[in-house]
Amino acid sequence: MSRKRGSKLDEKGNTMIQALFSSIKKKIPLLLLVGIVIGLIISYASYEAITRTATPDFCVVCHEMAPMRASYDQDIHGGAGKTGIRVNCVECHLPHNNLFNYVFTKAKNGVSEVGLHFFGTVGTIDWQKNREKRAEFVYDEGCIKCHTNYAMNEKLKPKALEMHKHYNALLNTDKQIGCASCHAEIGHKGLNNMLNFYKPEHKLYEQGSAREKQKIDEKLYGK
Amino acid sequence: MKRIFAFIGVFFLSLVFLWANDKVANSDANNSEVAQVINETPELKNKYPIKPHHQQLSLNCIHCHKGQGDNPEQLEAIGDEGCLSCHGSKKKIAARTGYMDLFHTNPHNSYHDGPTLSCDECHKEHQPSQNRCVECHEKEVPNWMKKVTL
Numbered sequence: 001m002s003r004k005r006g007s008k009l010d011e012k013g014n015t016m017i018q019a020l021f022s023s024i025k026k027k028i029p030l031l032l033l034v035g036i037v038i039g040l041i042i043s044y045a046s047y048e049a050i051t052r053t054a055t056p057d058f059c060v061v062c063h064e065m066a067p068m069r070a071s072y073d074q075d076i077h078g079g080a081g082k083t084g085i086r087v088n089c090v091e092c093h094l095p096h097n098n099l100f101n102y103v104f105t106k107a108k109n110g111v112s113e114v115g116l117h118f119f120g121t122v123g124t125i126d127w128q129k130n131r132e133k134r135a136e137f138v139y140d141e142g143c144i145k146c147h148t149n150y151a152m153n154e155k156l157k158p159k160a161l162e163m164h165k166h167y168n169a170l171l172n173t174d175k176q177i178g179c180a181s182c183h184a185e186i187g188h189k190g191l192n193n194m195l196n197f198y199k200p201e202h203k204l205y206e207q208g209s210a211r212e213k214q215k216i217d218e219k220l221y222g223k
Numbered sequence: 224m225k226r227i228f229a230f231i232g233v234f235f236l237s238l239v240f241l242w243a244n245d246k247v248a249n250s251d252a253n254n255s256e257v258a259q260v261i262n263e264t265p266e267l268k269n270k271y272p273i274k275p276h277h278q279q280l281s282l283n284c285i286h287c288h289k290g291q292g293d294n295p296e297q298l299e300a301i302g303d304e305g306c307l308s309c310h311g312s313k314k315k316i317a318a319r320t321g322y323m324d325l326f327h328t329n330p331h332n333s334y335h336d337g338p339t340l341s342c343d344e345c346h347k348e349h350q351p352s353q354n355r356c357v358e359c360h361e362k363e364v365p366n367w368m369k370k371v372t373l
Contacts, residue, residue, distance in 0.1 A: 029227045036234065159308040166286070175281045182280065182309070185319070196322040204366050208325035 050103070054090045062110070062117045067127070067194035070216045075189035087146075092187055096141040127195050135178030138187075143179045259285050261295055271295070271349045274373050287348075306342045313338040320368075328367040330356060345371055 024031075052058070056078075060069055072078035072089075079086040094109075095101045116122055144150065151164045163182065170176050185191045196205065197212040261267075261284045273282065287305055288298040303313075310316060316331045317338040323329035330345070332338045333356070346352045352371040357364050 029231070032231055033227060036231070157308070162286075163309065166281075170281055177280055190318065190321065192319055193322040202366060202368065204328070205322060205325050209322070212322075212325070 046103075050106075053106075054088050056086070056089050059089045062113050066217065066220060067191065067198045068188055070220060071185070071188035071191040071194045073220075075185075075187055077187045078189075080189070087187070090142075091145065092138050092142040094142075095139045096145065127199070128192075128201070131184075131191075134180040134184070138178055138180035140179050259289070259293060261285060261293055267295055273348055276373060277348070300343065303342050306346075313340075323368065326367070328356075330354070330368060346373065 056069065056072065074080050077087045077092075090106070094105055116125075150156075151161070151168050153161070156164070167177060167179075180186060188194075194216070197209045197216065200206045200209045263283055271284075284295060284298065287301050291298050307313070313331065317329060320329050320331050324332060327334045331340075333340070340355075344355050352373065354364060354368075354371045356367070360367075
């Protein structure tokens with residue numbers, strides 16, 4: 001008895017689902033099209049949001065890094081080259097392997113940086129120590145996006161070519177290194193000097209450094 | 224209706240192509256060549272230790288002593304030219320520690336010698352390095368710069 005009733009109910013349910021399906025079926029192409037359009041709109045909006053917040057001028061609003069900005073400005077990657085072309089911070093300092101990783105890292109950095117900016121523990125940061133971990137916050141995908149043939153460019157010096165092949169051989173091993181492991185001041189020409197002007201490592205240079213710092217600040221922020 | 228289907232089909236097909244292209248581009252990025260061979264035993268590494276920043280890069284004997292044969296006991300010092308094949312030029316190195324020019328105490332661009340000293344006056348790869356400025360300026364040097372560890 002109960003089984004019969006159950007099967008009756010099942011049948012009723014089945015026909016309902018079938019009806020639902022057939023009504024949806026006719027609209028599938030339309031739904032897909034609407035979905036794609038909505039998807040494209042969202043992609044465009046996020047593209048705009050991501051690119052408009054990717055310029056050095058945006059980054060320095062919160063990121064505490066006058067020495068980094070000043071050294072970037074005198075590097076070929078920061079517009080000091082003959083052509084004046086600049087590479088944005090995010091090209092090297094955010095991962096480009098996939099969009100989610102990019103957005104996630106950006107958001108994570110942003111939150112911690114806003115905290116640092118407004119609750120001021122900036123003075124305690126040991127920049128020179130952080131530089132030792134530079135291969136972790138310089139993402140090689142960014143470099144390779146432009147320097148595509150780094151491992152086979154015959155116009156490179158032989159030693160450079162040899163070392164770039166060495167880099168390739170270490171890829172995906174536990175000894176993997178980054179571009180910045182060797183190219184220590186890349187993108188920030190004179191970073192060691194700038195950091196010392198802002199926070200002298202030796203007392204002897206304090207006066208001279210203060211003068212240099214003032215000059216740099218004037219250049220960066222105006223008078 | 225057919226057109227819409229075709230449009231959607233092309234859209235997804237192009238996505239598949241993009242994905243496949245990415246896979247191919249990533250797959251052939253890995254190759255390196257093998258040359259001159261020196262068996263780097265732990266004993267050998269103990270006898271000829273290298274500096275930590277070179278260790279970190281997994282450099283081996285041959286990276287510096289290229290073309291000097293397979294016998295580790297017969298390898299020769301590589302001189303400034305060897306160091307500079309990676310480190311660029313003496314001027315470039317002097318610029319790296321340029322903040323010390325404020326007091327004319329930049330060891331790579333010194334008051335006495337400018338950017339002309341030989342690297343191994345101070346920096347030794349397989350022995351502890353030593354600061355040559357100390358020979359005359361024993362008391363001042365600790366105020367001028369860090370200890371030479373590299």
